[in-house]
Amino acid sequence: LAAVLERVVGPAHVLVEPALITPYTVDWTRRWQGPAALVVRPATTDAVAAVIRLCADAGAGLVVQGGNTGLVGGGVPPRESGGRPIVLLSMRRLDDLSPVDEAAGQVTAGAGITLARLHEHLAEGATGWAFGVDLAARDSATIGGMAATNAGGIHVVRYGAMREQIAGVEAVLATGAVLTRLQGLTKDNTGFDLSGLLVGSEGTLGVITRVRLRLVPMRPVRVTALLGLNDTGQAVDLVSGLRREVPSLEATEIFYPDGLDLVCQHSGLGPPLARRFGAYLLIESAGPDEGVMEELAEFVFRLGLDDDASAVAAGGPGRMHLWAYRERHTEVVSALGVPHKLDVTLPLKRLAAFESAVRSRVAAVAPGAMVVIWGHLGDGNLHVNVIGPPPEDDTVDDAVLRLAAGMGGSISAEHGIGRAKVRWLSLNRSPAEIEAMRAIKTSLDPAGLLNPGVLLPPSAPTR
């Protein structure tokens, strides 16, 4: 197989030596890994189609990978593939990027373009258009991977997740057939939304090779506020009002004093506020002019917080400083061990109860484990990070996911199901839903070539 693949992509882009393969077969958290027979790196859609056909002929399974920033093992090979060779298909070389279509407010990006590169491209173009999704892994995460997993991030409260930004995709199916929907027409009711179906299907239905992205107006004026609050309940109350009264709202990030302490110790940053609070809410507004500052400042003023309970920064270094308290949580947690990253959504009215219950639930099943929580509050999305239990022990995962589902929440807000959560899919999805998903999967990929073991449980659901 390596030899025939080399004829398609060139010898430099078929990796077979273990030292070269390892960076692709271990995920960012180090929790998920598995062996690949080889890594193949095509640079064009036609080459992807050829690779898919050759792997199908050879009976291999294909694992598709973008920037390898996924957190549920969906982009790395399974630990065990039952003897079937696994080919890892790296999409990073599909890095074409069209000029911005200024009239439509759209751009076409290859699957391998990183989010940071896309933001740069838009800033360079100075066309007045920006991209509505941003997240901390921006330097590595690729547009293709973000589309395949329907990535969320910090601006969902204003612009929605990836699916909402996507006017269409180009993708290769398991048959090697190429679907192309890159015209970017705003309205196009000509049949099933295949692009929307591929988005979030985690590479199990097709390999996304290019994406037509809708852009949002550039909002040059940004203002950020960090609020010290008593607890999650107060933050939740505040967020509903914010969403209605501050239309320029772009971010509503929550974190807690234990996580903040770790960030300060690890990074050398001083505390952001003069005293310690039960919960911290980082909010950001963006707009065309200074009006957004007034809008946010007025809202904060009306809250009647104590003087030492808020810090506001407009623009540049001050903003980045406030954001650092939030964004550095990720690296701190990873430095402490191999985290169990549990990404859940709760209905807003249950979120405060969950945040308190989850700490005691984890303490009960994994005494001594460290729990660090942050999240995108306006979306009802908390990231529960647990450090301590061994990577292969999923007791904590089970406890946290069952708690979230039992409170009406989702076991995956934005990370997807991947390999990590397949076992618990039925907490959120009924047998009828899983059966419908399996029917669709089988109709498009009868041999189970694409991302075997990802998203869907291996056997038919029990009834």
Next chain:
Amino acid sequence: LAAVLERVVGPAHVLVEPALITPYTVDWTRRWQGPAALVVRPATTDAVAAVIRLCADAGAGLVVQGGNTGLVGGGVPPRESGGRPIVLLSMRRLDDLSPVDEAAGQVTAGAGITLARLHEHLAEGATGWAFGVDLAARDSATIGGMAATNAGGIHVVRYGAMREQIAGVEAVLATGAVLTRLQGLTKDNTGFDLSGLLVGSEGTLGVITRVRLRLVPMRPVRVTALLGLNDTGQAVDLVSGLRREVPSLEATEIFYPDGLDLVCQHSGLGPPLARRFGAYLLIESAGPDEGVMEELAEFVFRLGLDDDASAVAAGGPGRMHLWAYRERHTEVVSALGVPHKLDVTLPLKRLAAFESAVRSRVAAVAPGAMVVIWGHLGDGNLHVNVIGPPPEDDTVDDAVLRLAAGMGGSISAEHGIGRAKVRWLSLNRSPAEIEAMRAIKTSLDPAGLLNPGVLLPPSAPTR
């Protein structure tokens, strides 16, 4: 079959007499009609599931109908069903409506709720939340039908079409299995987006029984301006700037002097501006306060139009007056005959060329036919109405749809494919796409129970 259905829904809700059935089997334009064996009107999801199972057992085909405001024949029976009895499933009795979830900004609506009833419900609740979709057929169009066809309307430029408003659906599949996704979680990456797939599938994959809708903040201050312009090209240039510079923009409707003359003759309205223009652009902004007026007024001022080239109205009667010029186009055209309603999207940069070419193309194939055009300019969406050719003659349809597709456009912007455009689906969708759609259809509805003849061509595409 009628007898067993009566046991499910009661005798009053199984209609078999021709006089009672006719209103369901002829569409609003009178162009599309076909015979039904009976009409069944269940009131609950369970009853819908029972009806579907009974029809499957009886070998009948099911046609699903909401408010019967569709314009492509997708909600009325086929002219010819090859001897298979057709049951018309009317969804209007599924009219439950939940209280507004104020924290989440969401509401759950039964498929049979009309758009007008939903707007009323939100206004009555005075919760500060509104619904992002509006269209002229609001008094009859149902939420279920609008979801099934991914309806668009006048506010797509700000809020997107139905798919963007839908957090999840409840639907019954051809097996009678019920999929339920009404929790309204903002982020929920647990498998394929079945709700999004059902939206816009025109009843061919499942019957939508309930919809969880995302709401948008109520914007109480509205300002409307009618601009007299030279031509479509000038309007297109203006719209790109508007989208970027007026974030409160909600509508960008275009119409032309010939249509305006018909509206004035038919309705007795006087002309809206002191002289006649080549194209009319109706724009509307909405926001929380008077700021939107300034924003729009400033934009209009900067255009430097002549004094007699614009009319601005803020609020109430003045606004309704300006809107009447646009919204009455529909009824006027219908009063003149059975219109061929051709709903296309063009890339914005080709739209002016299309608008001019389509008039001469129609004149060439249907001399003497009347062409009335209006549209949602910001979406690149024009409604080309042709009056004159007999309903069954599709020469004009062929000419207009080929012209649009040939210029990179879509043959259906918001109406869907229905029965009217199946013949031309391949102008926009490749054999690979049609094959993928057919594979999905077959996987979920192998017997072709749901909406036979709608959306997909009857046989495999040629390769």
